[in-house]
Amino acid sequence: MALSITEACVNCWACVDVCPNTAIYEADPVFAIDSDKCTECLAEFPEAQCAAICPIECAIVDELGTPLNPLGSLTGIPVEKLQEILKAAAQGQPA
Amino acid sequence: MDLPVISNTAPASGGGCSSSGCGTAPDALSHLPDHIRAKVQDHPCYSEEAHHYFARMHVAVAPACNIQCNYCNRKYDCANESRPGVVSELLNPDQAIKKVLAVAATIPQMTVLGIAGPGDPLANPERTFETFRQLSEKAPDIKLCVSTNGLNLPKYVDEIAKHNIDHVTITINCLDPEVGAKIYPWIYWENKRIRGVEAARILIEQQQKGLEMLTARGILVKVNSVMIPGVNDEHLKEVSKVVKAKGAFLHNVMPLIAEAEHGTYYGIMEQRSPTAEELQAIQDECAGDMAMMRHCRQCRADAVGLLGEDRGAEFALDKLDAMEIDYDSAMARRKEVHDAIIDQLEAKRAGLGAPLAAEPAAPLPADSRPVLMAVATAGQGLINQHFGHAKEFLVYEASPAGVRFISHRKTELYCIGGDTCGDEGQDGLSADSILDRTIAALAGCEVVLCSKIGFEPWGLLEQAGIQPNGEHAMESIEAAVMAVYRELAEAGKLATPAPDQKRA
Numbered sequence: 001m002a003l004s005i006t007e008a009c010v011n012c013w014a015c016v017d018v019c020p021n022t023a024i025y026e027a028d029p030v031f032a033i034d035s036d037k038c039t040e041c042l043a044e045f046p047e048a049q050c051a052a053i054c055p056i057e058c059a060i061v062d063e064l065g066t067p068l069n070p071l072g073s074l075t076g077i078p079v080e081k082l083q084e085i086l087k088a089a090a091q092g093q094p095a
Numbered sequence: 096m097d098l099p100v101i102s103n104t105a106p107a108s109g110g111g112c113s114s115s116g117c118g119t120a121p122d123a124l125s126h127l128p129d130h131i132r133a134k135v136q137d138h139p140c141y142s143e144e145a146h147h148y149f150a151r152m153h154v155a156v157a158p159a160c161n162i163q164c165n166y167c168n169r170k171y172d173c174a175n176e177s178r179p180g181v182v183s184e185l186l187n188p189d190q191a192i193k194k195v196l197a198v199a200a201t202i203p204q205m206t207v208l209g210i211a212g213p214g215d216p217l218a219n220p221e222r223t224f225e226t227f228r229q230l231s232e233k234a235p236d237i238k239l240c241v242s243t244n245g246l247n248l249p250k251y252v253d254e255i256a257k258h259n260i261d262h263v264t265i266t267i268n269c270l271d272p273e274v275g276a277k278i279y280p281w282i283y284w285e286n287k288r289i290r291g292v293e294a295a296r297i298l299i300e301q302q303q304k305g306l307e308m309l310t311a312r313g314i315l316v317k318v319n320s321v322m323i324p325g326v327n328d329e330h331l332k333e334v335s336k337v338v339k340a341k342g343a344f345l346h347n348v349m350p351l352i353a354e355a356e357h358g359t360y361y362g363i364m365e366q367r368s369p370t371a372e373e374l375q376a377i378q379d380e381c382a383g384d385m386a387m388m389r390h391c392r393q394c395r396a397d398a399v400g401l402l403g404e405d406r407g408a409e410f411a412l413d414k415l416d417a418m419e420i421d422y423d424s425a426m427a428r429r430k431e432v433h434d435a436i437i438d439q440l441e442a443k444r445a446g447l448g449a450p451l452a453a454e455p456a457a458p459l460p461a462d463s464r465p466v467l468m469a470v471a472t473a474g475q476g477l478i479n480q481h482f483g484h485a486k487e488f489l490v491y492e493a494s495p496a497g498v499r500f501i502s503h504r505k506t507e508l509y510c511i512g513g514d515t516c517g518d519e520g521q522d523g524l525s526a527d528s529i530l531d532r533t534i535a536a537l538a539g540c541e542v543v544l545c546s547k548i549g550f551e552p553w554g555l556l557e558q559a560g561i562q563p564n565g566e567h568a569m570e571s572i573e574a575a576v577m578a579v580y581r582e583l584a585e586a587g588k589l590a591t592p593a594p595d596q597k598r599a
Contacts (some may be wrong), residue, residue, distance in 0.1 A: 010169055010170055011158070011185075012158040012159050012160065012169060012214060013158045013159045013214075013219070014158075014159035014160060014161070014214070014218065014283075016159075017159055017218075017219070017221075018283075018286075045286050046286075046287070047286070047287060047288065049286060052283060052286065052287060052288040053159075053161065053283040053288070055160060055163055055169045056169060056170065074163060074280065074281065075163070075165075075280065075360050076165075076280045076360055077360055077363050077364065081363055081364075085358070085363070
């Protein structure tokens with residue numbers, strides 16, 4: 001049982017400071033979680049601490065790859081708008 | 096007999112020297128008690144005058160944040176960006192110390208070191224306070240300051256007091272949690288992500304508590320507010336009243352920056368920014384007897400240099416390794432430079448304060464309407480910049496009560512010098528379209544003062560209802576603005592409403 005960090009991460013250190021198991025470390029290109037140390041905070045807190053402070057949607061995922069903070073859940077920007085922007089970015093055009 | 100006077104003079108110019116821009120006061124700090132003025136007179140962020148002489152720097156040691164603001168996007172990092180919260184190179188405390196010492200030795204005018212982000216400094220307590228601890232030991236001549244959203248402030252007030260940090264900036268956008276819920280989608284508090292009105296309520300409570308604790312300890316507190324039209328604009332008047340009552344010495348109302356390409360909630364949801372006129376109206380309402388920071392340039396979390404300039408690239412990490420810094424000798428040189436500047440400022444203050452009794456100017460009719468004038472200046476309080484070389488204009492208001500600084504307005508550089516003046520601009524934009532934007536940025540101003548101006552922009556400015564004036568080159572800004580105001584009065588142009596301007 002462990003969480004992991006995707007490439008959406010912006011390396012802001014917030015999760016490193018709040019992890020009760022010191023499971024998170026600086027890595028390239030983004031921070032990583034030591035799966036031996038991560039407990040998903042099940043014993044410690046009602047919420048996984050990294051996911052509770054992470055400002056980036058879809059950066060923290062569970063073992064199935066499901067994001068703990070899905071698209072639109074942190075910024076309040078409607079998902080359709082975000083998808084439009086992502087699509088435009090993929091095509092190399094401004095949104 | 097007294098006739099009732101109908102006037103559209105701004106309320107702040109009601110009279111006396113308590114207002115921030117009384118007569119020939121050299122800067123907005125003149126009304127402050129001496130012990131506060133002594134603390135801030137060489138701080139570029141607190142004095143329109145000092146910022147031409149003293150420089151500041153930020154070190155980006157605080158990446159983590161514990162709240163989300165709707166005007167911020169943590170994914171953004173671009174060298175061409177200059178918003179707060181944006182940074183190119185994150186530093187650890189040791190690297191930060193190295194950078195600060197190198198900058199302080201190279202730019203002796205650098206007096207202030209701030210930690211402002213790119214996240215929240217108090218959400219990174221170890222990195223922030225380790226930096227302050229080392230700096231107060233190695234560079235005791237540098238003033239330290241810190242900016243925070245306030246959520247963790249009560250927890251760290253004692254630590255702040257320990258490091259002799261005498262300036263703290265708290266960003267306070269609201270007192271009403273209902274308003275706050277429209278600005279802050281969530282906070283991280285006591286190991287939970289909390290959302291909505293409850294999140295705003297906790298944040299506001301901590302900010303207010305922190306403000307009270309700091310002022311109780313004699314630590315200077317400046318309050319920043321972001322003006323968001325339709326969200327907190329009217330509410331900011333109440334914010335201003337309350338933070339003043341609790342002892343904040345400055346209230347800085349800044350305009351929202353929201354562009355879709357920044358990817359912020361407000362940018363994407365097309366929340367508009369305030370116009371220059373709306374910003375000024377709120378700043379006037381909030382001013383009272385409290386100096387406002389009209390010259391704030393909303394700089395990046397890793398900015399280096401005088402306000403409005405950024406020399407950060409000269410001190411990138413790879414360049415620092417090659418620099419050998421002897422800080423003791425640098426400190427001696429810094430002291431000489433600082434003393435010379437303070438002497439110069441004192442002399443200027445004394446000179447300007449001297450009565451102009453030799454030729455008492457005839458009083459202006461009290462009902463003369465106030466006039467906004469834009470000034471192109473490269474510093475020293477003089478009109479000493481070519482119109483086409485100005486990257487920004489300072490806007491002053493002249494009224495029978497005197498001249499006061501209102502704001503700065505950014506433009507794009509219209510002229511790149513040489514013989515090409517008027518023919519081509521920069522960044523592939525035609526000079527004409529840049530000139531159009533400059534004229535739009537000067538909306539509301541009736542006069543623009545500069546050292547020189549080309550034939551073509553002269554004509555276009557006149558067409559737009561803005562009178563160019565190059566007759567006061569190298570003169571003091573405030574004296575020249577007043578002289579032009581008097582000319583307008585003598586020409587009978589101040590009894591009538593402002594002429595309609597053609598919008599560019």
